[in-house]
Amino acid sequence: xxxxxxxxxxxxxxxxxxxxxxxxxxxxxxxxxxxxxxxxxxxxxxxxxxxxxxxxxxxxxxxxxxxx
Numbered sequence: 001x002x003x004x005x006x007x008x009x010x011x012x013x014x015x016x017x018x019x020x021x022x023x024x025x026x027x028x029x030x031x032x033x034x035x036x037x038x039x040x041x042x043x044x045x046x047x048x049x050x051x052x053x054x055x056x057x058x059x060x061x062x063x064x065x066x067x068x
Contacts (some may be wrong), residue, residue: 006056011057013053016048016052022045
């Protein structure tokens with residue numbers, strides 16, 4: 001059960017990273033956006049990768065502590 005939870009969360013991290021990379025790439029390549037909008041879109045894209053990673057790491061550490 002714990003392994004399934006870990007795999008699911010790390011799968012979400014991979015998915016979030018792909019979505020985040022896409023958002024950042026689109027923000028940087030879109031010439032119609034101004035710099036503030038480009039920066040905001042890039043920050044949102046980075047958030048897609050960072051937030052799932054933080055959640056997965058926290059759950060991973062919690063499950064590790066429960067095993068001890």
